[in-house]
Amino acid sequence: MSKPIASESILARIRQSLGVGEEDAGRLNVVSQRLKTHTASLIPERARLPYDERVRLFAEMLNSQSATLTIVEDSSEIPEAISAYLRENNLPAHLRQGQDELLSNLPWERTPQLERLSGCASPDDLVALSRAPAAAAETGTLFLTSGPDNPTTLNFLPETHIVVLRSDDLFGSYEDAWNRLREVYGSGMMPRAVNLISGPSRTADIEQTIVMGAHGPKRLHVVLVAR
Amino acid sequence: MKPTSHAFKQNAAEALVDEQLQKALRNVDRGFVAKRAAAREKLPEFDRLRDEARDIKNHTLDYLDLYLEAYQNKVRETGGQVHWASTATDACEIIQNICMGAGAQSVAKGKSMISEEIGLNAYLETSGLKVIETDLGEYIIQLRGEHPSHIIAPAVHLAKEQVEADFRSKHKELPAGRRLDEPKQLVDEARQVLRKQFLAADVGITGANFLIAETGSSVIVTNEGNGDLTQTLARVHIVIASLEKIVPTLEDANTLIRLLARSATGQEISTYTTYSTGPKRPGDLDGPDEYHVVLLDNGRSELLGSEFRDMLRCIRCGACMNHCPVYNAIGGHAYGWVYPGPMGAVLTPSLIGVNEAGHLPNASTFCGRCEAVCPMHIPLPDMMRHWRDREFAQKSVPVLQRWALRIWAWAATRHRLYQFGTGLVMPMLAFLGGRSGAFRRLPLFGGWTKHRDLPAPQGRTFQQLWRKRRGRGGAS
Numbered sequence: 001m002s003k004p005i006a007s008e009s010i011l012a013r014i015r016q017s018l019g020v021g022e023e024d025a026g027r028l029n030v031v032s033q034r035l036k037t038h039t040a041s042l043i044p045e046r047a048r049l050p051y052d053e054r055v056r057l058f059a060e061m062l063n064s065q066s067a068t069l070t071i072v073e074d075s076s077e078i079p080e081a082i083s084a085y086l087r088e089n090n091l092p093a094h095l096r097q098g099q100d101e102l103l104s105n106l107p108w109e110r111t112p113q114l115e116r117l118s119g120c121a122s123p124d125d126l127v128a129l130s131r132a133p134a135a136a137a138e139t140g141t142l143f144l145t146s147g148p149d150n151p152t153t154l155n156f157l158p159e160t161h162i163v164v165l166r167s168d169d170l171f172g173s174y175e176d177a178w179n180r181l182r183e184v185y186g187s188g189m190m191p192r193a194v195n196l197i198s199g200p201s202r203t204a205d206i207e208q209t210i211v212m213g214a215h216g217p218k219r220l221h222v223v224l225v226a227r
Numbered sequence: 228m229k230p231t232s233h234a235f236k237q238n239a240a241e242a243l244v245d246e247q248l249q250k251a252l253r254n255v256d257r258g259f260v261a262k263r264a265a266a267r268e269k270l271p272e273f274d275r276l277r278d279e280a281r282d283i284k285n286h287t288l289d290y291l292d293l294y295l296e297a298y299q300n301k302v303r304e305t306g307g308q309v310h311w312a313s314t315a316t317d318a319c320e321i322i323q324n325i326c327m328g329a330g331a332q333s334v335a336k337g338k339s340m341i342s343e344e345i346g347l348n349a350y351l352e353t354s355g356l357k358v359i360e361t362d363l364g365e366y367i368i369q370l371r372g373e374h375p376s377h378i379i380a381p382a383v384h385l386a387k388e389q390v391e392a393d394f395r396s397k398h399k400e401l402p403a404g405r406r407l408d409e410p411k412q413l414v415d416e417a418r419q420v421l422r423k424q425f426l427a428a429d430v431g432i433t434g435a436n437f438l439i440a441e442t443g444s445s446v447i448v449t450n451e452g453n454g455d456l457t458q459t460l461a462r463v464h465i466v467i468a469s470l471e472k473i474v475p476t477l478e479d480a481n482t483l484i485r486l487l488a489r490s491a492t493g494q495e496i497s498t499y500t501t502y503s504t505g506p507k508r509p510g511d512l513d514g515p516d517e518y519h520v521v522l523l524d525n526g527r528s529e530l531l532g533s534e535f536r537d538m539l540r541c542i543r544c545g546a547c548m549n550h551c552p553v554y555n556a557i558g559g560h561a562y563g564w565v566y567p568g569p570m571g572a573v574l575t576p577s578l579i580g581v582n583e584a585g586h587l588p589n590a591s592t593f594c595g596r597c598e599a600v601c602p603m604h605i606p607l608p609d610m611m612r613h614w615r616d617r618e619f620a621q622k623s624v625p626v627l628q629r630w631a632l633r634i635w636a637w638a639a640t641r642h643r644l645y646q647f648g649t650g651l652v653m654p655m656l657a658f659l660g661g662r663s664g665a666f667r668r669l670p671l672f673g674g675w676t677k678h679r680d681l682p683a684p685q686g687r688t689f690q691q692l693w694r695k696r697r698g699r700g701g702a703s
Contacts, residue, residue, distance in 0.1 A: 216452025
């Protein structure tokens with residue numbers, strides 16, 4: 001005799017505990033409505049600030065999480081801003097990036113000393129460059145999405161992670177950031193990985209002492225493009 | 228893991244005289260408790276979010292079967308597989324088969340309390356797999372052959388000198404003269420050693436803080452990034468999660484995420500919150516080729532229909548144990564199984580039986596701090612009381628205690644007699660208590676007075692005092 005299929009027996013036990021039947025149109029309707037409308041719960045006030053205050057909160061949150069921020073006026077200034085950051089922190093002028101269009105089309109000729117490799121991260125890479133398609137100021141959180149444009153390993157393998165964010169993509173709340181991703185990928189659809197990143201890697205597993213750079217990056221630097 | 232919860236009293240007695248442990252436990256109050264309070268202060272909506280979070284989980288549990296089915300459909304649409312496991316052994320077998328099917332030799336693991344619950348590492352090791360824990364705290368206790376003593380800070384019972392000694396004895400390939408006296412040096416060494424393991428692993432296993440029905444995603448929350456390297460670098464990603472981790476939508480997860488880190492470590496949000504949906508997509512340069520989710524029941528479908536249903540709202544933040552005077556006095560290992568503190572005192576008897584774990588719901592003063600800080604409003608003291616009721620009904624309470632409780636219950640349900648009796652006895656005890664107002668020794672209460680004095684009644688009963696206050700119109 002074959003074993004009953006585990007999913008069926010588990011679901012049957014759940015229905016028994018709930019005292020409900022298998023096909024209940026009313027219940028099905030409640031669930032499909034909730035999934036379709038995905039209504040937000042309470043959104044904290046600090047996540048609903050106008051743009052200028054939002055930038056201030058974002059900067060404050062990044063700082064409290066030991067991440068750093070540079071604001072540039074125009075995307076053409078990004079290569080020099082990155083080059084300056086690497087120089088000031090005594091980091092090598094080599095970086096790894098994916099095929100992101102905005103990042104690929106920057107005027108890199110302005111920083112000829114900066115060597116750029118394309119692809120996902122290899123264990124020897126020291127610096128990675130990504131673009132975040134969204135961020136939420138409420139906790140200084142970057143949303144990064146997987147794919148050839150910004151491979152996920154860039155977020156975790158190299159010791160230094162530099163992330164470019166356009167001001168149009170800086171939202172107040174997680175809800176607004178997710179809605180931006182829904183516009184890109186479709187409702188209910190997700191890229192393979194979405195990484196919400198709030199500061200560099202850390203641990204407090206030894207005597208509750210916070211140490212940066214546990215397994216992921218030791219430094220997280222954000223370049224916010226005002227225009 | 229073989230439970231030692233039946234030996235709770237002895238475990239606790241040993242923990243109380245373990246000086247090193249007592250020193251380490253002081254970090255809990257200094258760290259977690261103060262940081263949670265500060266985080267709550269910074270978010271004025273915190274308590275309203277708790278109400279909403281409770282409602283979200285209650286709704287989800289009411290429709291649990293349908294959300295799980297919707298979730299499964301979404302995972303399949305994105306190329307992943309869902310496996311259902313009724314018991315711990317079923318889950319271990321499923322995971323072992325996936326590993327064997329992938330021709331795996333080494334497995335990297337992110338932190339997962341469910342994997343502790345099902346005894347996964349020991350099971351996989353019997354089939355010749357090399358299993359490496361990659362969360363720093365978990366790695367340390369794996370080297371020591373121990374189990375976590377806290378659900379979010381598994382090595383909170385250890386001092387850095389102990390970690391140094393473990394690293395020196397296990398990392399033989401590194402120079403003997405190296406400095407390891409600071410946490411930073413220990414973390415750097417673990418990073419270097421574990422980086423090789425991440426790159427060599429064939430299979431990555433993680434837990435899940437949430438599963439999202441709307442998108443078919445599993446979510447992990449970490450600070451180290453170990454869970455991300457675990458799942459991104461290996462060919463196969465296996466997620467092990469219990470049924471009640473499901474939430475309907477991304478919006479519902481947002482609300483729980485706003486509470487989780489603030490309640491746990493006092494962070495605004497954990498460093499990494501990762502949503503994984505299916506395997507590598509066409510054109511992707513990294514990510515796993517296979518994505519599996521193992522959904523574990525292990526008694527939860529029955530809990531759903533019992534008086535312990537509210538326990539299924541738990542998001543495993545650890546706030547209840549951080550604020551528990553009993554946990555703070557004895558640490559997590561004394562509880563004798565996977566889940567310590569108040570949430571463990573409720574959950575453990577339901578998972579391994581009240582005969583093994585009956586002491587745990589009794590190890591509480593019912594001070595109520597756990598319920599007061601629980602982000603999901605779980606009535607933990609009430610549920611411990613349910614276990615005490617069941618224990619009494621099952622006659623597993625000792626005879627002397629049963630009779631004492633019976634006599635007390637007989638009197639307490641006869642309200643005039645009770646008032647008359649206590650009105651006589653209280654002044655007597657106050658007199659016997661003498662000038663110190665406390666008893667050093669009491670017949671039949673040696674267990675209590677061995678460690679502290681029993682405060683003596685002050686002469687009047689609670690009801691007398693209450694009547695007097697009401698007479699003054701003060702407290703009504």
